[in-house]
Amino acid sequence: MNETGNFIRGLRWHIGDLDGTADRIANLLNDNKINHIITTNMEILSMAFKNKELRELCTNADMHIPDGIGAVRLLKKLGFSKTQRIPGIELCLEALKKMPEGTKIYLFGAREGVAIKALEKLSARFLQLTFAGWHEGFGYEGNKLVEEINNSGAQVLLVALGVPKQELWIAKNKCNLNNIRVAIGVGGSFDVWAGDVNRAPRFFQKTNLEWAWRILSQPARLPKFLKTLAGFLPIYLRAK
Ligand code: UDP
Numbered sequence: 001m002n003e004t005g006n007f008i009r010g011l012r013w014h015i016g017d018l019d020g021t022a023d024r025i026a027n028l029l030n031d032n033k034i035n036h037i038i039t040t041n042m043e044i045l046s047m048a049f050k051n052k053e054l055r056e057l058c059t060n061a062d063m064h065i066p067d068g069i070g071a072v073r074l075l076k077k078l079g080f081s082k083t084q085r086i087p088g089i090e091l092c093l094e095a096l097k098k099m100p101e102g103t104k105i106y107l108f109g110a111r112e113g114v115a116i117k118a119l120e121k122l123s124a125r126f127l128q129l130t131f132a133g134w135h136e137g138f139g140y141e142g143n144k145l146v147e148e149i150n151n152s153g154a155q156v157l158l159v160a161l162g163v164p165k166q167e168l169w170i171a172k173n174k175c176n177l178n179n180i181r182v183a184i185g186v187g188g189s190f191d192v193w194a195g196d197v198n199r200a201p202r203f204f205q206k207t208n209l210e211w212a213w214r215i216l217s218q219p220a221r222l223p224k225f226l227k228t229l230a231g232f233l234p235i236y237l238r239a240k
Contacts, residue, residue, distance in 0.1 A: 004239040005078055007055070008045070011064045013075065015083050021065060022094035029103060029155055029181050034174045035062040036167075037184040039088030042070030043163050046231030054164055057171040065091060069208040074236050085208060089189045089199065092158065095182075099156070101128045106149050106180075109137035109160025110190040117194035137161045146176050157183040160190040 014021055028035045038044065038061045048054040058064070066072050067088045075083040096105070105122070107115045115134040123131045132152035135145055137160060149157060157180045159166040166185030174183060191197040199205070200213035215221050 002238065002240055004049075004235055007049075007059075008074060008239060009078055011040070011058055012062060013064045013066070013080065013083075015066070015075070015080055016086075017084055018086055018090060018094055021086055021091055022098050024063075025091070025095040025182060025184075026098035026100075029099060031181050034177055034180045035182055036170050036174055037061070037063045037065065037182060038167060039067035039086070039091065039185065039187075040064040040071050041068030041163070042074075042232040043068075043228045044167065045071060045074070046228055046235060047164050049235055050231065051164075054167070057167055060171070061167075067091075068211070070232055070236070072208075074239060077236070078239055087205070087210070088184070088186055089192060092184065092186055092189060096122065096126050096129060096156075099126075099129060102130055103128070103156060104130045104132040104152065104154040104179075105156045105158065106132050106152050106154035107134040107158050107160070107190065108140075108145065108149070109135075109158075109166065109186070110188075110194070111138065112136050114190050114194045114196060115160070117196070118190040121193050121195065142173065146173050149180065150176075150178050153179055155179055155181045158186050158189070159183065160186045160188065162187055 014024060025037065048058045065086050066075055066083050067086060069085060072083050072085045107119050109115060115136055119131045119134050132154040133148060157177065159170055161169060170183045170185065188197060192199050200210040204210050204213040215225055
């Protein structure tokens with residue numbers, strides 16, 4: 001064991017399959033407090049090692065789900081042999097499916113017009129849920145938005161601002177989000193649900209190469225990916 005390994009081991013990992021993980025998230029609606037869930041990948045882990053605020057945020061989060069092959073490999077190396085990769089976008093849909101009649105959902109994030117389109121698609125798909133409100137991810141005013149989310153009565157908050165903005169926003173505001181029981185950062189999921197961006201074809205998903213497809217389809221992502229990889233590799237090698 002070493003400091004790097006200890007930090008990773010100390011996070012509240014949920015190791016399980018998609019179905020069981022989604023069940024656990026849906027059950028959090030019965031909690032009497034907000035739960036900050038992070039779909040943890042190598043990007044957030046490598047940032048956490050460089051940034052104290054993110055490190056504390058990761059430690060304080062209520063649940064980490066291994067999303068991304070880098071996080072899975074790292075956990076396996078540290079002895080979490082049963083670790084499975086749970087893509088955040090799939091987990092969200094599966095958890096929404098399991099939530100009971102009348103559960104209220106709020107969507108925050110993405111470019112103008114995207115959240116409302118995603119909301120329309122999701123409400124047509126999950127007829128038992130109530131989509132209580134939405135706000136785009138640019139030009140928002142923090143306190144006003146928190147008030148709006150509280151007034152909506154939502155219990156589930158999906159935040160699509162990308163890593164680490166979404167995690168920082170949730171951590172900063174969670175003590176004021178009175179009714180929210182589940183808050184989760186969903187990255188670019190609204191773009192996919194809205195139909196503006198295609199998810200990787202199944203071959204890439206099944207072979208854990210979704211990241212490669214994202215780079216091929218959006219080459220502008222390459223520098224960010226290389227930076228993340230350069231930050232993550234030493235963590236992976238160091239961790240024991
Ligand atoms: N976004 C946003 N506000 C910001 C920055 C980003 O709403 O200030 C949105 C962006 O439009 C996109 C999502 O956040 O819908 C980030 O998607 P991306 O795929 O880049 O996130 P990742 O999954 O890589 O973290």
